[in-house]
Amino acid sequence: MHEIKAFFAEHDHFARHAGIELLEVEPGMARARMQIKPYHFNGANTVHGGAIFTLADFVFAVASNSYGPMAMGINTSVSFVKAAISGTLYAEAEEQSRNTKLATYTVNVTDDSGDLIALFQGMVYLKKAPIISKDAPQG
Amino acid sequence: MHEIKAFFAEHDHFARHAGIELLEVEPGMARARMQIKPYHFNGANTVHGGAIFTLADFVFAVASNSYGPMAMGINTSVSFVKAAISGTLYAEAEEQSRNTKLATYTVNVTDDSGDLIALFQGMVYLKKAPIISKDAPQG
Amino acid sequence: MHEIKAFFAEHDHFARHAGIELLEVEPGMARARMQIKPYHFNGANTVHGGAIFTLADFVFAVASNSYGPMAMGINTSVSFVKAAISGTLYAEAEEQSRNTKLATYTVNVTDDSGDLIALFQGMVYLKKAPIISKDAPQG
Amino acid sequence: MHEIKAFFAEHDHFARHAGIELLEVEPGMARARMQIKPYHFNGANTVHGGAIFTLADFVFAVASNSYGPMAMGINTSVSFVKAAISGTLYAEAEEQSRNTKLATYTVNVTDDSGDLIALFQGMVYLKKAPIISKDAPQG
Numbered sequence: 001m002h003e004i005k006a007f008f009a010e011h012d013h014f015a016r017h018a019g020i021e022l023l024e025v026e027p028g029m030a031r032a033r034m035q036i037k038p039y040h041f042n043g044a045n046t047v048h049g050g051a052i053f054t055l056a057d058f059v060f061a062v063a064s065n066s067y068g069p070m071a072m073g074i075n076t077s078v079s080f081v082k083a084a085i086s087g088t089l090y091a092e093a094e095e096q097s098r099n100t101k102l103a104t105y106t107v108n109v110t111d112d113s114g115d116l117i118a119l120f121q122g123m124v125y126l127k128k129a130p131i132i133s134k135d136a137p138q139g
Numbered sequence: 140m141h142e143i144k145a146f147f148a149e150h151d152h153f154a155r156h157a158g159i160e161l162l163e164v165e166p167g168m169a170r171a172r173m174q175i176k177p178y179h180f181n182g183a184n185t186v187h188g189g190a191i192f193t194l195a196d197f198v199f200a201v202a203s204n205s206y207g208p209m210a211m212g213i214n215t216s217v218s219f220v221k222a223a224i225s226g227t228l229y230a231e232a233e234e235q236s237r238n239t240k241l242a243t244y245t246v247n248v249t250d251d252s253g254d255l256i257a258l259f260q261g262m263v264y265l266k267k268a269p270i271i272s273k274d275a276p277q278g
Numbered sequence: 279m280h281e282i283k284a285f286f287a288e289h290d291h292f293a294r295h296a297g298i299e300l301l302e303v304e305p306g307m308a309r310a311r312m313q314i315k316p317y318h319f320n321g322a323n324t325v326h327g328g329a330i331f332t333l334a335d336f337v338f339a340v341a342s343n344s345y346g347p348m349a350m351g352i353n354t355s356v357s358f359v360k361a362a363i364s365g366t367l368y369a370e371a372e373e374q375s376r377n378t379k380l381a382t383y384t385v386n387v388t389d390d391s392g393d394l395i396a397l398f399q400g401m402v403y404l405k406k407a408p409i410i411s412k413d414a415p416q417g
Numbered sequence: 418m419h420e421i422k423a424f425f426a427e428h429d430h431f432a433r434h435a436g437i438e439l440l441e442v443e444p445g446m447a448r449a450r451m452q453i454k455p456y457h458f459n460g461a462n463t464v465h466g467g468a469i470f471t472l473a474d475f476v477f478a479v480a481s482n483s484y485g486p487m488a489m490g491i492n493t494s495v496s497f498v499k500a501a502i503s504g505t506l507y508a509e510a511e512e513q514s515r516n517t518k519l520a521t522y523t524v525n526v527t528d529d530s531g532d533l534i535a536l537f538q539g540m541v542y543l544k545k546a547p548i549i550s551k552d553a554p555q556g
Contacts, residue, residue, distance in 0.1 A: 007182060014187035017156070017178040039156040042200065043146060043270065048153035049200070049212050050193025057188045061181065073188050074519060075492040075540055077216045077355030079382045079401050081375035097359035097394050102491060102542065104357045104397055106384075116375050119382055121399050123357050123492055125519065131182065213380060214353040214401055216494030218521045218540050220514035236498035236533050241352060241403065243496045243536055245523075255514050258521055260538050262353055262496050264380065285460060292465035295434070295456040317434040320478065321424060321548065326431035327478070327490050328471025335466045339459065351466050355494045409460065 001025045001066065007132050008062050015058040018051055022062060028095030028105075030062035035088045047084040055091045056107040056120040063093035063105055064124040070131040071103065071124035079119045087112040091120075101126055140164045140205065146271050147201050154197040157190055161201060167234030167244075169201035174227045186223040186256075194230045195246040195259040202232035202244055203263040209270040210242065210263035218258045226251040230259075240265055279303045279344065285410050286340050293336040296329055300340060306373030306383075308340035313366045325362040325395075333369045334385040334398040341371035341383055342402040348409040349381065349402035357397045365390040369398075379404055418442045418483065424549050425479050432475040435468055439479060445512030445522075447479035452505045464501040464534075472508045473524040473537040480510035480522055481541040487548040488520065488541035496536045504529040508537075518543055 005025045008015070015022075015032075019040070024031040034040070034055045042048040057073065064071035089109055096104045107120035144164045147154070154161075154171075158179070163170040173179070173194045181187040196215065203210035228248055235243045246259035283303045286293070293300075293310075297318070302309040312318070312333045320326040335354065342349035367387055374382045385398035422442045425432070432439075432449075436457070441448040451457070451472045459465040474493065481488035506526055513521045524537035 011182040012187070013178050013180045014190050015181075018189065039152050041152045042154075043150040043204070044209060044211070048151070048193070049196045049215070050157065050189065051153050053192040053196065053215075054187070054189025057192065061188070065182070070183060072183070072222070073219055075216070075218050075357070076188070076192075077214070077399055077494055079214050079353070079374075079399060080212055081377075081380070081382050083211070096357075096397050099359075102359070104359050106397070119374050119384070119399060121355055121357060121397060214496070216355055216538055218492070218513075218538060220516075220519070220521050235496075235536050238498075241498070243498050245536070258513050258523070258538060260494055260496060260536060289460040290465070291456050291458045292468050293459075296467065317430050319430045320432075321428040321482070322487060322489070326429070326471070327474045327493065328435065328467065329431050331470045331474065331493075332465070332467025335470065339466070343460070348461060350461070350500070351497055353494070353496050354466070354470075355492070357492050358490055361489070 003132065004066050012058060014054065018054045020055055020058050025062055025066055027066050028063055029093060030059040030066065031092045032059050033088050033090045036084065036086055049080060052084065052109055052118050053078060055089055056109050056118060059091045059093035060105050060107055060122045063095060064103055065131040068130050070127040070129050072127065074123055074125050076120060076122040081119060082115055082117050084111055084117050089117060142271065143205050151197060153193065157193045159194055159197050164201055164205055166205050167202055168232060169198040169205065170231045171198050172227050172229045175223065175225055188219060191223065191248055191257050192217060194228055195248050195257060198230045198232035199244050199246055199261045202234060203242055204270045207269050209266040209268050211266065213262055213264050215259060215261040220258060221254055221256050223250055223256050228256060281410065282344050290336060292332065296332045298333055298336055303340055303344055305344050306341055307371060308337040308344065309370045310337050311366050311368045314362065314364055327358060330362065330387055330396050331356060333367055334387050334396060337369045337371035338383050338385055338400045341373060342381055343409045346408050348405040348407050350405065352401055352403050354398060354400040359397060360393055360395050362389055362395050367395060420549065421483050429475060431471065435471045437472055437475050442479055442483055444483050445480055446510060447476040448509045449476050450505050450507045453501065453503055466497060469501065469526055469535050470495060472506055473526050473535060476508045476510035477522050477524055477539045480512060481520055482548040485547050487544040487546050489544065491540055491542050493537060493539040498536060499532055499534050501528055501534050506534060
C-alpha cells in the first residue's frame with residue numbers, strides 16, 4: 001500500500017493541481033481530503049462540481065488500483081446533495097464488488113461537520129498490465 | 140447570452156484553474172474547450188477523469204444557467220469511452236428537457252479527431268433567484 | 279408505516295405484476311423480495327435488468343414516500359455486478375440525504391447467498407401533495 | 418438482423434411479460450413500443466419507473482447484441498423527465514461508442530406526442546460467446 005500511496009501522490013498531476021491530499025490506502029479502500037481554496041469555486045460561489053468530482057474520482061482510482069492491476073474508470077454517477085462553501089472536504093472510497101474484469105466502488109464526500117456533500121458510484125475495467133510499470137522510470 | 144458568457148468566463152474559478160475556455164453560449168446550449176496540459180494527467184498518463192468531468196460539468200452549468208434563473212447540478216452520470224492523451228478536448232451541452240423546477244442536459248466530450256471521449260448526462264434543480272445578482276458587485 | 283405498506287402492496291400494480299413482495303417499511307427505509315420466475319428472464323437466460331431495476335425502484339419509491347409527501351423518482355443509476363439465475367432476490371433501500379425538495383437513496387440488491395447483484399442510487403423530487411390522498415377511495 | 422429480432426421476440430421473457438413489442442433492429446440500433454396497460458402503473462397513478470426502464474433496457478440489449486457477440490449490461494443511468502399516463506411509449510437505442518470489450522448506448526423514451534419521458538444511458542461488457550448459441554435449441 002505504501003508503494004501505491006507514493007505513486008499516486010507523485011503521479012496524479014490533476015489531483016495535485018486541485019489541492020487534493022491522499023490520507024490513507026488499504027486494499028479496495030482510499031481516503032483523501034481537499035481544503036477548499038478560492039480556485040475551487042464556481043459562478044454560484046459554491047465548490048465546483050468538477051472539484052468535488054475530482055476528489056471523489058481520485059479515491060475511486062486509488063482504491064481500484066490498490067491491488068496492482070491497472071483499473072480504468074468507465075462509468076461514474078454522482079448525486080450532489082449539499083452545497084460546499086468552506087472548510088475541508090473528505091472522500092472515502094469503498095469496494096462493493098470485484099471480479100477479474102470489473103469492479104465497483106462507492107464514494108461518500110463529506111464536509112467538516114460530517115454532512116454528506118456528494119454520493120458517488122463508479123465502475124472500473126481491469127487491465128492485465130500493472131498500474132506501476134517496472135520498466136519505466138517512476139520519478 | 141453575452142452577459143452569461145462574460146459572467147462564467149469571469150466567475151467560474153475552477154473552470155479557469157483547469158484551463159477551460161468558453162467558446163459559445165446559446166439558450167440551453169454551451170460549448171467549451173480544454174487544451175491538454177501536463178497538469179491534466181492522472182497516474183496512468185491519460186487525462187484525469189476529474190479534468191474531463193470538469194469540462195463537461197462546466198458547459199452543463201453554462202447551458203442550464205443560460206436563461207437567467209440559477210440552476211444547481213443535482214445528478215450527473217458519465218461514461219468514459221476513450222482515453223485522452225494529447226491535443227484539445229471539446230465539450231458541447233444540449234438541453235433535453237426543461238420544466239419550472241428541473242432540466243436535463245447531455246454533453247459530448249470529443250477530441251481533435253472528433254472521437255467521443257466521454258458521454259455525460261446531467262440534471263439541474265432550478266431556483267427562483269437569478270444566477271447573476273443585480274445587487275452584488277460583479278467583478 | 280402500516281398505512282404506507284398497505285398502500286403500496288395494494289396500489290403498485292407493476293411491482294405486483296413483477297411478483298415483488300414488500301417485506302418491511304420504516305421511515306426512509308424499505309425492504310422487498312422477488313422470487314425468480316420463468317417470466318423474469320432475458321434472452322441470455324439471466325434475470326432481466328428490467329426486473330432487477332423494478333425491484334430496486336420499488337423499495338426506493340416506498341422508502342422515499344414513507345414520510346407522507348409524494349416523492350417522484352427523477353434520477354437513477356444502477357451497476358449490475360453479478361448475473362442472477364435462480365432463487366430469490368432481495369432489495370433494501372437506505373436514505374442518504376433529505377431536504378424539503380430532494381432526497382437521495384441507495385439500494386443494494388442481493389441474492390440468497392448474500393452476494394451483491396446490483397447497486398442502485400436514486401434521487402426523488404418531493405411534492406407538497408401527500409402520496410395517499412384523503413379524498414379518493416383507496417381500494 | 419432478422420435472426421436477432423426473432424430471437425429477442427421469442428426469448429426475452431420479461432420484455433414480453435411487460436407487454437413490449439420489438440419494432441426494428443439495425444446494427445447498433447433498436448426500436449420498441451409498449452402500450453400502457455393497467456398493470457404498468459405505480460402507486461402515484463403514473464407508469465412505473467420499472468416499466469419505463471424495462472422498455473429502455475430492452476432496446477439497449479437488442480442494439481448492443483445486434484452484431485452477434487453477447488453483450489451484458491453493466492451500468493445504466495436514467496433521468497425521468499415527464500410522467501407517462503396513457504397511450505403508447507416508444508424507445509429507440511442508438512450506439513455512441515464500441516470497442517472490443519465495451520460499448521455505450523443512449524435511449525430516448527417518448528410518448529405519443531413525441532414528448533421525452535426518460536433519457537437512458539447504458540454500457541455493456543462484450544463477451545466472446547455469441548448471444549445466439551448454435552448448439553442449443555432456439556425455441
